[in-house]
Amino acid sequence: MDGLAAALALLAAVLFAVASAVQQESAADVPQAQARGGRLLLALARSPRWWAGTLCDTAGFAAQAAALGLGSLLLVQPLLVTTLLVALPLGARWGGRRLRRSDWVWAALLVLALAVFAVVGEPTAGVDRAGWRPWLPALVLLGLLLGGCLAGAAVRRGAARSVLLAVAAGVAYGIGAALTKGVVSLLDDGLLALLTSWETWLLAVAMGGGTLLQQAAYQAGALEASLPAVTVGEPVVAVALGIAVLGERLRADGVEWALIGVLVVVMVAATVALARAAARDAAPVPA
Numbered sequence: 001m002d003g004l005a006a007a008l009a010l011l012a013a014v015l016f017a018v019a020s021a022v023q024q025e026s027a028a029d030v031p032q033a034q035a036r037g038g039r040l041l042l043a044l045a046r047s048p049r050w051w052a053g054t055l056c057d058t059a060g061f062a063a064q065a066a067a068l069g070l071g072s073l074l075l076v077q078p079l080l081v082t083t084l085l086v087a088l089p090l091g092a093r094w095g096g097r098r099l100r101r102s103d104w105v106w107a108a109l110l111v112l113a114l115a116v117f118a119v120v121g122e123p124t125a126g127v128d129r130a131g132w133r134p135w136l137p138a139l140v141l142l143g144l145l146l147g148g149c150l151a152g153a154a155v156r157r158g159a160a161r162s163v164l165l166a167v168a169a170g171v172a173y174g175i176g177a178a179l180t181k182g183v184v185s186l187l188d189d190g191l192l193a194l195l196t197s198w199e200t201w202l203l204a205v206a207m208g209g210g211t212l213l214q215q216a217a218y219q220a221g222a223l224e225a226s227l228p229a230v231t232v233g234e235p236v237v238a239v240a241l242g243i244a245v246l247g248e249r250l251r252a253d254g255v256e257w258a259l260i261g262v263l264v265v266v267m268v269a270a271t272v273a274l275a276r277a278a279a280r281d282a283a284p285v286p287a
Contacts, residue, residue, distance in 0.1 A: 005067045005070035005075060006071065008063050009064065009075075009079040010079060012060045012061070013079065013081075015056045015060030016080065016083045018086070019053045022056070064177070064180070065180050065183075066184075068184060069185070071123075072242060073177060073242030073246065074242055074243075077238040077242075078267065079114060081110065081114075082111075083231065085107055106269075106273040106277070109266055110271065113267045116263055117263045117264075120259055121260055122250065125248060126248040138240075138241055139175075145167075149171070150164075150165075152164045157220075161220045162221030163217075163221075163226065163229050165214075165220060166214070166228075169210045169211075169230050170229055170230045170234045173206070173237075174238040175206045175238075176203055177241075178245065186200070217230070228276060232272060
């Protein structure tokens with residue numbers, strides 16, 4: 001099951017990479033005057049390119065949901081950062097540029113760190129669903145973080161606004177990833193159980209809000225500002241919820257924990273470096 005979950009996670013990463021590249025170009029074309037809230041989505045809805053990206057995004061989410069139905073958040077979410085391994089050469093090819101040697105080094109480090117993490121950590125699945133009591137403290141803390149980011153973004157412009165919106169999008173997507181496990185498990189109980197579950201509706205709010213925030217982040221500044229925050233934020237939040245709420249664990253002992261700590265640092269550093277490189281190769285945002 002873990003092998004199939006990993007394969008589906010990698011498929012989701014490819015689809016998310018294509019969606020990210022296409023949607024960023026569409027969002028960058030929207031004038032500042034039309035970049036607020038629902039007006040941004042209305043402007044994007046008139047772009048065939050944005051709809052193509054949205055189709056890839058939807059397919060990617062379906063693959064991610066299937067992966068989470070089979071494997072743990074600790075396994076699936078770190079694998080999704082391989083989106084950058086696809087987005088980077090894709091952006092370079094579309095832009096007629098060659099990848100730097102440092103990009104290949106960071107890509108190799110990310111792949112190596114992910115592989116060793118999966119072998120050493122041996123992520124174990126927890127429960128698919130948890131009641132509202134275990135969720136409440138986590139949602140309050142994440143809600144405060146989300147609110148702080150939105151308040152800061154409301155009074156900032158340029159790169160600062162883009163980063164704050166991207167962090168908020170990462171939080172929303174991380175919550176959505178953790179909720180997806182429970183919603184997928186409800187499919188066996190029928191449509192009524194699915195539609196009457198609070199998890200289903202909170203998932204819809206988290207993913208819808210995350211999409212709006214991500215598009216706003218793309219529009220507010222260069223992709224170099226927003227992509228690292230979204231790419232790192234989602235797995236960090238999802239893994240934290242997997243451990244704190246769903247009871248997932250790493251099977252490590254003694255010195256293995258030190259190695260896992262090093263691997264996490266390497267994965268974060270490589271992810272940020274590759275995200276910046278992918279943003280460098282993306283189309284610039286008009287002033």
